[in-house]
Amino acid sequence: MPAFSLDHFDLYSAHHVPESYTWPSSYLHDHPSAGDGGGGGDSIPIIDISSPTAVSLIGAACRSFGVFYATGHGVPVDLLDDVEHQARRLFALPLHQKLDTARRPGFISGYGRPPLSAFFPKLMWSEGFTIAGGHRRDVAGDIWPLEQAVFCDVIEKYNKMMKEMAGKLLNLMLLSLGIDQEEAGRAGLIRDLQEAMEVLQLNSYPACPEPEKGIGMAAHTDSGLLTILYQSRGVNGLQILHKEDEFGPTRWVTLPPLPGALVIHVGDLLQILSNDQFKSVRHRAVVSRAEHRLSAAYIIGPPGHVKMGPISKLMQYGQNPIYRSVTWPEYLEIRAQLFDKALELIKLPIK
């Protein structure tokens, strides 16, 4: 038996948004949206990561937005379609079957609400399935006696491609900070990506009869080095919090799904590593009245034993390190207690 169960309200056939899923409008509208309907995504850089100009464009995007669209990544569209298809089939299973794989206390993988749900009194209009590297067959094994092999094959293939792409991206990001591979290796960074910790978070956001009352995923930053996000076609949902200039307002900017493009988020560990040169991006997912939306967030971090701190090469111009070093598991532990105050907690006293 799972250690917890979701309540039995069926989001997929709902005609109203119950109290438990109704968020205070002060929370939902805490910042204005850029343009009508929360547009403004056209300001987010679209970068061909195979181009020779990628390094400087990525550096600029990570500094000003903490997010960009990546094209030229080489991930076949067919594979993206397969991941979406498998995710749709998974979420279409009867609740009792999905609950057989419910995330158990102390575990990362499993079906249920994403862990950040614990920090909010209201429920999010979504369900998720988390697959931590290495546990894929264990987790999917129970629910799909006949067809789980197909699901696992697709997920494994996708994770493999994501890991390769994350390696390329990290390299480009570090180069844009003036860190070459040798220095990255000395800093204990991912030289051998095989060991990296990876998490694939599949999210399902059913159509919501009163989208102005609910939220698909509450505002947060991702805690790893970087996230590669796939969004299903044709439905908006992802928004980032962005401040255009020092004196302008902070706004929610929608990032519509662009055909063939993947969204790259800077995570907290990269903010730490870059000593605040890159900012981890605060983002959320809103829901649609008419459309069921899916997303797949591939979050990668260093091997569990590797301490991440500001890279010393960046201190050469008299800057002081802003953060103390932590491993990803240590940082997740702090996040599990403090959620979005975690970065503050690992700040070093100002010299």
Ligand SMILES: C=C1C[C@]23C[C@@]1(O)CC[C@H]2[C@@]12CCC[C@@](C)(C(=O)O1)[C@H]2[C@@H]3C(=O)O
């Ligand atoms: C390793 C992890 C990162 C994550 C928490 C988790 O234990 C498993 C899922 C990840 C995820 C995905 C949705 C958003 C997020 C904030 C959450 O609640 O669960 C992230 C977590 C994170 O990046 O810290």
Ligand SMILES: O=C(O)CCC(=O)C(=O)O
């Ligand atoms: O669905 C989305 O667009 C966002 C998902 C997300 O932020 C996450 O899984 O961490």
Ligand SMILES: [Fe+2]
């Ligand atoms: Fe996220």
